[in-house]
Amino acid sequence: MKIIDLRVRCVAIPLNAQLRHNTGVHPGYFLRTILEIFTDEGIVGLGEVGGGDQRAALTKLKPRIIGMDPFKLEVIKMKVLRSIYYLSNSRLYAAIEMACLDIQGKAMNRPLSDLLGGSVRDEIPFIAYLFWRYDRPGGGHDECAEDLADHCEQLHEELGVKSMKLKAGVMAPAEEARVLELCRDRLGEDYGLRIDPNGVWSVPTAVKIGKRLEDLGIEYFEDPAWGLEGNAAVRKQVRIPIATNMYPNKFDDLGPAIRLGAVDIVLTDIHYWEGPRGVKDLCAVCNTFNMGVAMHSGAEFGIELAAMIHTASTIPAMTFAGDAHYHYLTDDIIQGGLMKYENGCIKVPTGPGLGVVLDEDKMKRYEKYYEEKGDYYARFHQDPYRPDWFPNVGGI
Structure with a gap:
């Protein structure tokens, strides 16, 4: 062939x-x-x-x-x-x-999963991925912690998801911490909580918020500060597992991250880690050093989501619910439309290969x-409601 x-x-x-x-x-x-x-x-x-x-x-x-x-x-x-x-x-x-x-x-x-060693589970759990939203369904914007907690409850009820992650670094850090506190109060002790400021917070801010969240028993604190050194500094001072999809997000930086003690959990990503086979290589290294693995979402459609699900199904150590932006999409490009959530999970496709058809x-x-x-990546660092805004890493 x-x-x-x-x-x-x-x-x-x-x-x-x-x-x-x-x-x-x-x-x-x-x-x-x-x-x-x-x-x-x-x-x-x-x-x-x-x-x-x-x-x-x-x-x-x-x-x-x-x-x-x-x-x-x-x-x-x-x-x-x-x-x-x-x-x-x-x-x-x-x-x-x-x-x-x-x-x-x-x-x-x-199925593709058979090429990677075979599935050890036939469905993959996913999270309620929470973003601060503009122009929500029904109108208005998310403005306070209660808005995000309401959305989390809605996704829990509609999709059956049993974990959440807040995409932070947008509002005041204390208000973002309050989102997790509200979700814990409303959804109970067993509901999984995560927060990810994508490295934008300074180390002092990340440590302050991390200490505030310690008693919530959150699953992990993802990329609390910038770079390997930032994550390592926070990890030394906060009693919450540190996760990353940024530092490291390639094999070149994996050794230095381990030597620095920068991270407890690495979020796998098919694109950062060189395909499904590369993800399996990453997991072998993480197993060697007793590091956890979870799954990163890159705003994928059904083709890549199928590849993610197949890959995750073959990794015994991947016990965290996977990230997915998928519940924000209004449609998909695969036959049958959007994949269905059942009790917070999406089943591993059973057809040959990826098991999806355009x-x-x-x-x-x-x-x-x-x-x-058009391609919005040229204007990615913009905010339509704040025309003079720009990112400020470490400025909080």
């Missing part, structure tokens, strides 16, 4: 609100680049990547994979990821690996929507 062509398309899907974070605002939609890899046997593999319009970048890699056997992933990885400094991009390689694994599974009529009518609709709306 050989790769004979690839196709890349950008699509955007509306959200049910604008989502605020400490470096800007998702402006009411998510966008993804969808990859299709074609083989001489008529099997097509699907991949997906975020980070804006990646069509040109993936097209530049096309000559490196045409003629390759999609089963020869180590060689493809060397040709795509390892050999050219200025084209070395784990996100792009991960999309290609995702598509090649989809091809392999379809060729063997086995809906071409929706691809056309959301390609058009993307062309209308």
Whole structure:
């Protein structure tokens, strides 16, 4: 079997609100680049990547994979990821690996999870991912801790989710701490709580808020301050496990993070950690050093979510509920529409490969929507309601 062509398309899907974070605002939609890899046997593999319009970048890699056997992933990885400094991009390689694994599974009529060692669970629990929102359903903005606690209760009731995470670093730190306190009071001692200021807080602020949250028994404090040194400094002073999807988020920094004692839990990400197989490599290292693993969300659509679910299902140590922005999407590009939550979980797809199929009518609709709306990554660090605002890392 050989790769004979690839196709890349950008699509955007509306959200049910604008989502605020400490470096800007998702402006009411998510966008993804969808990859299709074609083989001489008529099997097509699907991949997906975020980070804006990646069509040109993936097209530049096309000559490196045409003629390759999609089963020869180590060689493809060397040709795509390892050999050219200025084209070395784990996100792009991960999309290609995702598509090649989809091809392999379809060729063997086995789910992708079987290629990674086999599932140890048939469904994956997910969280209520809480953002401070502009233009909420029904109107208005989130302005106080009660608004976020209300939203958490709503998601718990509608989806059955049993854990939450607050995307912090937006409002005053004390008000964000109050969100977790309210959720603990309303949802009980067994409800999982997490907070993630994405490294924007200073070490003193992170320590102050961390100490305030210690008695809540939260699952973890994610990227409380900037960089490996910042996380390590907070970890020494706060009795809460420190998690990260930022420091480290690549193999180059994993050794230094372990030596510094910067982190207790690493959030795996298919794109940062070089594809599903790379995630398995990461988990092996984490197991060696008795570090926990959880799952990061990158605002994915159904193709990547399927890959995340397959991968997570094969990792025995991944006992935390996974992150997912998915409940903010109004639709999906796969046949059947949005995957369904059942008791806070999404089932592992059972079809061959990823187990999902593109809906071409929706691809056309959301390609058009993307062309209308455009690539927001050029204006990512903006706030439509505060035109003079800009991020200030460590300024709080």
